[in-house]
Amino acid sequence: MRLSTDLPPAAADGGLRALSSAANHSVLWIGLAAGMGLARGRPRRAAIRGLLSVAGASAISNAILKPLLPRRRPPAGTVEFANRRGLPAPTSSSFPSGHAASAAAFATGVALEHPALGAALVPVAAAVAYSRVHTGVHWPTDVVAGAAVGSAVAFATRRWWAVREQGAATLGPDRTTQALPDGDGLVVFVNPGSGSDDDGIRGEIEEALPAATIVEFDADRDFGEQIDAVIASHGPKALGVCGGDGTIVTVASASVRHDLPLAVFPGGTLNHFARDAGVGDLASTAEAIADGTAELVDLGKVRVDGGEEATFVNTASLGGYPDSVRLREQWQPRLGKWPAAALAMARVLASAEPLAVTIDGVEHSVWMLFVGNGRYTPTDQVPMSRPEIHRGTLDVRYLLADRRFSRLRLIAAALTGTLGSAVTYVHADTPNVTIEITGIPVALATDGEVVADGRRFEFRSEPQGVTLYRGR
Template identity: 35%
Template structure:
């Protein structure tokens, strides 16, 4: 669903009424042009705030909303985690979102055709708003979390947890060390759904329909999200297959299929549902975690309840029509 943010409340194309929060720590593994000059030239009246170490995006936005001139639009330059958090705040404060690619993968903004900062600013200047659906994740009795791409439990969160433990090695070496450790340590976890239990390597829950050929549905595929697309990888194969399932590039997956390392189709269960309710129990001594949009969340070591639901037309984002 698309529309225009007309009326006197519409910020001017110069950026008046726009708050942009920039997460400089995002996307450090890729070479990316500094957007400072672009912001100054195209959005001279916008307020641009760069996050510093230890500063919370929630606190920055809350302070801005409590000021004498609260922003009419919330903007974010960062990776998927930062964009997801700002989307949550945009929903909380009922503000449209200007999302700009400043991370490594930029899954959500790419799904909306926002391949660079100028395209996003063009949409903002034109008042081109698109309503998109999101997923919400609720862990135990916590508040719902806005999810733009995917929620996952199992092999992928365990790999991220291993990588964060080795962050002092750098992203590349830490990733290699984490993968090697995961090849030796990854174990299936148990999920309970609708009175049935299963041992699985992983579960991926994506906002909206996704590529049927993939197990790790990391990247959102469509702006609209009226359903959850769930992939359950049952633990009937080796650890190598469990990690091979995390290949989300088509070429990599094709190579792994050719050498028969990719999970068998019979081991993957797909559900297309409006909501999902799981009880997640890891093996003793293994991490009790889940990941949403690349952000790792720790839970009780004994396990946790994870509920996911779709919310259609939940967020207004500046994007090309």
């Protein structure tokens, strides 16, 4: 086999030597991840997954495979070769290439979260891998094996950190409803305290739907009463809402009461419902309003201690789950959703007190309980995505406290992504579930807000509960 030292001088010699050195100790990948992390959302998640993949690939390659599979480095070249492009040969085993493993791990990990960024990184990763052969410190098979290890580790991260599904959820059947050209007959309620750029979003709505009526909520008055008063005075043909999930559920409840279609414009901090339902694009929603194209969407309902039913569009929870959600959302901008969710759950479990409950007539002791409107995925990890909001089902999950060492087992499962195989974790899809608390009343949180205390909670799905404008 022809050695790298036998190859003639090339213009790329200096660049490949510098690139190979830049990847020492994964400095190159850490720097790229830091730059990607400045952008929220998918780029930041991609950076975190990439670095976690690098950490795993580096540990496996350098701490396990190299000692187990010793191999000599390629023979040293001439002094001229060393001065031109050679690198000092490391003393560790040549097989596999740790640089190639880290390069492939980072590029693959990033691609799983953000395919476009991953594609841009592939040439860089390939150049780093090749540079190890070009500079004379690795055999080609070392690089191939290292790249295989890195890619495998990156794909393996999906087992304990699922890749978020990017597509919109499947909703109910299509429905032709009120066509409102320019938004004529539409009343849009805007929550100025939603944490978004209210003036900017309001201006976009007014530009896209010039005939619509825009109403700002008065934060000092009950939102539901304000909605009913506006409906009585304006007689709208449809309702719109610009705000976070808490505001959306209030207007959605009014649209159901008054049998009016609903338009959603994301104006909150996280906008879970708008993202999942696929109505995050204002222009597309405005077009659907003008054309009268809509789909039916399920709603979640809960009755507390026999009172009136309340609506939720995303999730409801009891026990420590509301606290874990608050911590996750506080840490998520810095850490990404899965790391923040896992650490938040571990933090809450470390100090939580179990709840004595009866779930559909069966007694349990639980740490926390989650009820989702629609089907969430993955089923064996922290809920990340919602591919369906149309089958009339609730996604029910709870963490059992009546198993030996349940707290430690759940903390370990949360941090390692093995929740689905833990005997302390229960998941079921069901149209309804009744939870009764033994002891003092506990807080119920719906759509991220604590709404009531009670001892008996009757949850059900309301199939096709609201007509939602959505482009096709």
